Amino acid sequence: MVGTAEELKAAKGRKILGLFNMSNMSYEIDRPATQEPSLAEMTSKTLETLKANRKGFFAMIEGGRIDHAAHRNDAPSAIMDTLAFDAAVGVALDFAKKNPGTLVLVTADHETGGMGLIGHSKESKEYVGIDLKAIQKSTKSFELIMAQMGKKPTAGDFKAAVKQYLSIDISDAEAQLVADDPVKKGDPFNYGYDYVHSLAFVLRPYYRVGFASQTHTASPLMAFAYGPGSERIGGQMHNTQLFTVMKAVLK
Numbered sequence: 001m002v003g004t005a006e007e008l009k010a011a012k013g014r015k016i017l018g019l020f021n022m023s024n025m026s027y028e029i030d031r032p033a034t035q036e037p038s039l040a041e042m043t044s045k046t047l048e049t050l051k052a053n054r055k056g057f058f059a060m061i062e063g064g065r066i067d068h069a070a071h072r073n074d075a076p077s078a079i080m081d082t083l084a085f086d087a088a089v090g091v092a093l094d095f096a097k098k099n100p101g102t103l104v105l106v107t108a109d110h111e112t113g114g115m116g117l118i119g120h121s122k123e124s125k126e127y128v129g130i131d132l133k134a135i136q137k138s139t140k141s142f143e144l145i146m147a148q149m150g151k152k153p154t155a156g157d158f159k160a161a162v163k164q165y166l167s168i169d170i171s172d173a174e175a176q177l178v179a180d181d182p183v184k185k186g187d188p189f190n191y192g193y194d195y196v197h198s199l200a201f202v203l204r205p206y207y208r209v210g211f212a213s214q215t216h217t218a219s220p221l222m223a224f225a226y227g228p229g230s231e232r233i234g235g236q237m238h239n240t241q242l243f244t245v246m247k248a249v250l251k
């Protein structure tokens with residue numbers, strides 16, 4: 001069993017159990033890199049370890065917290081976890097290129113949040129694309145920002161935290177709106193997390209990212225594939241058909 005990124009790197013043997021956090025792994029934006037390995041590092045170790053199996057192997061690798069960030073409508077955390085997932089896909093593709101006979105299949109079980117990468121800015125009603133510079137300046141997930149606030153944070157607390165961790169100067173009125181939390185008050189069962197959806201609403205023109213939902217959507221998903229069997233992925237498919245594609249490759 002290993003418990004840190006360094007220990008994982010050094011681990012040998014055919015079976016490795018890695019437990020790096022008492023609860024969920026950190027969002028990429030919050031990840032302490034010496035304690036918790038990146039998804040790419042775990043992918044690399046997984047493939048290198050399973051490769052020893054002469055009969056082949058199946059590995060399920062999930063960027064599991066993209067969903068959590070999208071539930072909270074936390075755009076920077078969702079984007080940074082997606083980039084971490086993209087790096088893990090890169091590791092898998094490099095492995096597949098060196099080990100012909102490997103099928104890499106990339107998909108999702110659902111979309112979350114109905115995330116739109118366009119919005120009006122503070123200066124204009126014209127819709128423009130996401131402000132990536134604003135996203136890049138964010139240094140903490142909404143979840144951790146909330147975790148360090150007291151039970152009843154004030155407008156001043158929000159104004160200071162948003163400035164410190166997200167490098168955004170929200171107005172006093174916007175900070176008050178977050179503290180009043182009208183989104184949660186308006187629909188308390190759906191918007192289950194305190195303050196974060198009101199915060200996301202206020203930040204919308206700063207990031208120019210909008211969310212249609214706080215939960216899973218019915219958007220069709222993409223599936224990408226590389227390697228043997230990838231020719232069977234295309235057009236519109238039912239998700240259960242992916243099982244048949246994987247099964248055929250494993251035979």
Ligand SMILES: [Zn+2]
Pocket residue numbers: 067068071112216
């Ligand atoms: Zn979910």
